[in-house]
Amino acid sequence: MTQAGWRKLTEWPLAIAAAVFLVAYSYEVISEPDGKFAEVVIAATWLVFLIDYVINLVLAKPRWRWFYTHLLDLAIVVLPMLRPLRLLRLVTLLAILNRTAGAAFRGRVIIYAAGASTLLVYVAGLAVLDAERGAGGSIQTLGDALWWAFVTITTVGYGDYFPVTPAGQFVAVGVMIGGIALIGVSPQHSLRGSSNVSGRRRL
Structure with missing residues (x-):
């Protein structure tokens, strides 16, 4: 599979994952629940974006050029522990909105x-x-x-x-x-x- 084919295949699943993350993060910030359910959902969406980044990197040609021109994507997957920075994942929604x-x-x-x-x-x-x-x-x-x-x-x-x-x-x-x-x-x-x-x- 080519990188273009992978991106087309995952465009809407990634948008849905970002929307799920937004809902979970909103619930966590606004409601301040005692349970860990929201954290589990947020971690699961982070895993989705991590997998997508790794596959894009593997399929990219030339790989090094794609890597240094997509440093924001790297930040999205390597800064999950800093809570405000986790909203970087929602940049995906802006890209999806622009294309569709x-x-x-x-x-x-x-x-x-x-x-x-x-x-x-x-x-x-x-x-x-x-x-x-x-x-x-x-x-x-x-x-x-x-x-x-x-x-x-x-x-x-x-x-x-x-x-x-x-x-x-x-x-x-x-x-x-x-x-x-x-x-x-x-x-x-x-x-x-x-x-x-x-x-x-x-x-």
């Missing part, structure tokens, strides 16, 4: 931008709450965390809520970079869609 948004220019921009922004705000809120709760900072509830994530991704930066832990600050850097990336993606989609439409008209 639809062929129409308008649908692609609206679905990608809205879906990616909403997902980024939510997972950033979970991650920063996980890092900050109990640390004595201003972010202590899910509402606080979601408001902080929304203000940060839009680059408004009121300063009423802010992370005080190193893990929370790391999440903040990721949200800032993600927000800038999303702003840059929409114009690219717009230009691509416009050129496609012009090409069809010329034909």
